[in-house]
Amino acid sequence: xxxxxxxxxxxxxxxxxxxxxxxxxxxxxxxxxxxxxxxxxxxxxxxxxxxxxxxxxxxxxxxxxxxxxxxxxxxxxxxxxxxxxxxxxxxxxxxxxxxxxxxxxxxxxxxxxxxxxxxxxxxxxxxxxxxxxxxxxxxxxxxxxxxxxxxxxxxxxxxxxxxxxxxxxxxxxxxxxxxxxxxxxxxxxxxxxxxxxxxxxxxxxxxxxxxxxxxxxxxxxxxxxxxxxxxxxxxxxxxxxxxxxxxxxxxxxxxxxxxxxxxxxxxxxxxxxxxxxxxxxxxxxxxxxxxxxxxxxxxxxxxxxxxxxxxxxxxxxxxxxxxxxxxxxxxxxxxxxxxxxxxxxxxxxxxxxxxxxxxxxxxxxxxxxxxxxxxxxxxxxxxxxxxxxxxxxxxxxxxxxxxxxxxxxxxxxxxxxxxxxxxxxxxxxxxxxxxxxxxxxxxxxxxxxxxxxxxxxxxx
Amino acid sequence: xxxxxxxxxxxxxxxxxxxxxxxxxxxxxxxxxxxxxxxxxxxxxxxxxxxxxxxxxxxxxxxxxxxxxxxxxxxxxxxxxxxxxxxxxxxxxxxxxxxxxxxxxxxxxxxxxxxxxxxxxxxxxxxxxxxxxxxxxxxxxxxxxxxxxxxxxxxxxxxxxxxxxxxxxxxxxxxxxxxxxxxxxxxxxxxxxxxxxxxxxxxxxxxxxxx
Numbered sequence: 071x072x073x074x075x076x077x078x079x080x081x082x083x084x085x086x087x088x089x090x091x092x093x094x095x096x097x098x099x100x101x102x103x104x105x106x107x108x109x110x111x112x113x114x115x116x117x118x119x120x121x122x123x124x125x126x127x128x129x130x131x132x133x134x135x136x137x138x139x140x141x142x143x144x145x146x147x148x149x150x151x152x153x154x155x156x157x158x159x160x161x162x163x164x165x166x167x168x169x170x171x172x173x174x175x176x177x178x179x180x181x182x183x184x185x186x187x188x189x190x191x192x193x194x195x196x197x198x199x200x201x202x203x204x205x206x207x208x209x210x211x212x213x214x215x216x217x218x219x220x221x222x223x224x225x226x227x228x229x230x231x232x233x234x235x236x237x238x239x240x241x242x243x244x245x246x247x248x249x250x251x252x253x254x255x256x257x258x259x260x261x262x263x264x265x266x267x268x269x270x271x272x273x274x275x276x277x278x279x280x281x282x283x284x285x286x287x288x289x290x291x292x293x294x295x296x297x298x299x300x301x302x303x304x305x306x307x308x309x310x311x312x313x314x315x316x317x318x319x320x321x322x323x324x325x326x327x328x329x330x331x332x333x334x335x336x337x338x339x340x341x342x343x344x345x346x347x348x349x350x351x352x353x354x355x356x357x358x359x360x361x362x363x364x365x366x367x368x369x370x371x372x373x374x375x376x377x378x379x380x381x382x383x384x385x386x387x388x389x390x391x392x393x394x395x396x397x398x399x400x401x402x403x404x405x406x407x408x409x410x411x412x413x414x415x416x417x418x419x420x421x422x423x424x425x426x427x428x429x430x431x432x433x434x435x436x437x438x439x440x441x442x443x444x445x446x447x448x449x450x451x452x453x454x455x456x457x458x459x460x461x462x463x464x465x466x467x468x469x470x471x472x473x474x475x476x477x478x479x480x481x482x483x484x485x486x487x488x489x490x491x492x493x494x495x496x497x498x499x500x501x502x503x504x505x506x507x508x509x510x511x512x513x514x515x516x517x518x519x520x521x522x523x524x525x526x527x528x529x530x
Numbered sequence: 531x532x533x534x535x536x537x538x539x540x541x542x543x544x545x546x547x548x549x550x551x552x553x554x555x556x557x558x559x560x561x562x563x564x565x566x567x568x569x570x571x572x573x574x575x576x577x578x579x580x581x582x583x584x585x586x587x588x589x590x591x592x593x594x595x596x597x598x599x600x601x602x603x604x605x606x607x608x609x610x611x612x613x614x615x616x617x618x619x620x621x622x623x624x625x626x627x628x629x630x631x632x633x634x635x636x637x638x639x640x641x642x643x644x645x646x647x648x649x650x651x652x653x654x655x656x657x658x659x660x661x662x663x664x665x666x667x668x669x670x671x672x673x674x675x676x677x678x679x680x681x682x683x684x685x686x687x688x689x690x691x692x693x694x695x696x697x698x699x700x701x702x703x704x705x706x707x708x709x710x711x712x713x714x715x716x717x718x719x720x721x722x723x724x725x726x727x728x729x730x731x732x733x734x735x736x737x738x739x740x741x
Binding site for chain 1: 647652655667668669670671672673674675676677678679680681682683684685686687688689690691692693694695696697
């Protein structure tokens with residue numbers, strides 16, 4: 071199968087119209103806010119968050135973050151004068167980048183809308199007319215601060231409090247861009263919306279802030295893709311996603327994280343699910359050098375449901391510390407966590423799962439499954455599933471298996487004429503199949519190509 | 531703590547460390563009460579050890595193990611009530627085998643925390659690891675926290691873990707109550723069945739009659 075990594079790993083010229091000098095201080099925070107012309111309440115939130123960021127210690131678990139230098143990062147770059155509604159109006163070098171990534175083509179073919187974020191700001195945003203007419207709001211979060219302050223102010227920081235962790239505090243202090251999605255009551259958006267995040271500059275930090283609000287009875291599928299070119303200096307992606315799924319709504323959030331390996335991907339993604347709402351995280355982690363991502367759902371209404379389906383691949387110099395958290399706070403809530411990890415060429419994959427039932431989670435149920443494949447003797451896998459319950463009328467089940475690709479399976483396939491590499495690829499395709507079939511067709515094809523490319527470049 | 535050994539078991543106890551000599555096998559039973567304790571257990575090359583432990587309410591126990599090549603460790607734990615158990619089990623040598631099965635029953639306003647973390651090192655090919663932790667919440671206000679952790683740094687291993695927390699099955703309770711048992715008696719009967727295999731082994735090997 072033909073696959074060209076330059077599709078993701080190309081470098082565009084750095085032509086920031088405005089960029090802050092490297093480093094983080096209160097002045098940085100104030101300058102970002104001033105550049106955006108924000109209201110006072112948002113500046114206050116940023117400053118409060120900056121103070122907390124300084125106080126909160128670095129995480130004491132997971133990958134080594136000691137080489138992450140907060141003062142060697144540029145916190146804000148504006149690459150375009152303003153956000154455009156037509157691709158033809160986007161500056162040519164940025165449009166070229168998204169053309170290479172296939173974003174405009176995907177929008178034409180199978181998406182309801184696209185937001186493209188380049189460095190710190192959204193450069194393009196489009197929502198098809200038929201969906202806009204139904205009252206769907208799909209814009210960048212900076213625009214939402216100006217145009218929908220009541221909705222944003224009401225929910226901002228309520229799902230992920232500023233004090234949640236060091237990187238949530240950092241994001242709140244210096245956030246820029248991200249998606250704001252509002253689905254009105256009983257509106258079903260049957261085709262996906264997509265946000266695409268591209269980092270082009272080196273030693274840069276992207277801190278988008280995404281907020282999704284699904285009103286009662288609504289339905290949406292939000293897709294997210296991320297790429298960056300490889301530089302020798304480390305960059306940081308510390309996003310915060312807050313999602314609210316109200317009564318009887320259905321939110322699916324799919325991520326295809328393919329950052330380059332010089333990037334620290336330290337994100338906080340969390341959803342609240344109210345009565346009979348469903349939240350699904352479909353999470354593919356292939357890129358980044360260090361990834362710490364544990365999508366969470368707080369099941370707050372009776373009958374709410376959460377599903378997590380994730381795949382992580384770690385190759386050379388990669389540490390994928392991924393997982394899921396299901397916090398059951400209401401009766402009859404259910405959660406399913408299904409994680410697949412693959413490590414090769416010295417990479418480390420880790421599953422860090424938490425399922426917690428509070429006393430009010432009567433008759434709640436959860437099932438956790440995390441399987442891992444180690445493809446050589448220099449790679450590692452860690453699984454830490456923590457199950458905690460304070461409600462006797464509840465049940466949690468967990469199982470996991472870690473192993474290598476079976477020699478018998480390889481032998482069987484080779485006896486049918488496949489080479490060893492083809493046999494291993496086929497087995498791994500089967501291993502991640504439950505994940506791939508949940509992706510839109512075009513993404514599924516791309517994901518399979520990426521996985522096979524990653525395997526092929528080391529196996530072959 | 532009460533420790534019993536079966537006839538024929540060979541082990542040494544020195545400075546709080548239990549060692550099983552090379553090529554020997556041992557079967558040990560520990561009964562923990564309201565106490566806080568740390569133990570170290572060493573298995574020499576080719577040895578095997580079966581450890582049975584009963585953690586009663588109030589016990590806070592940390593066990594650390596070391597396994598030499600070709601050694602085999604079986605852990606059968608039962609815990610009741612307010613307990614905190616932490617097992618650290620690094621496997622750093624070839625062809626080690628670890629099989630851990632922990633079962634707990636937790637009653638009203640009690641809280642149990644049981645964790646076992648097995649780390650298979652790069653130099654431990656042929657390791658075979660199975661971690662299982664299960665808890666029944668028998669009454670209202672019972673709390674349980676289970677963590678069966680695995681770290682694997684060698685692909686030539688067989689490793690799995692599983693855990694579950696639940697209340698006794700409603701259909702089973704209904705069946706037993708329809709035969710005249712009260713709800714509490716039915717739950718006790720189900721929990722007794724849940725723990726029966728481990729208790730039967732303890733009785734057969736050590737003559738331990740349980741609580």
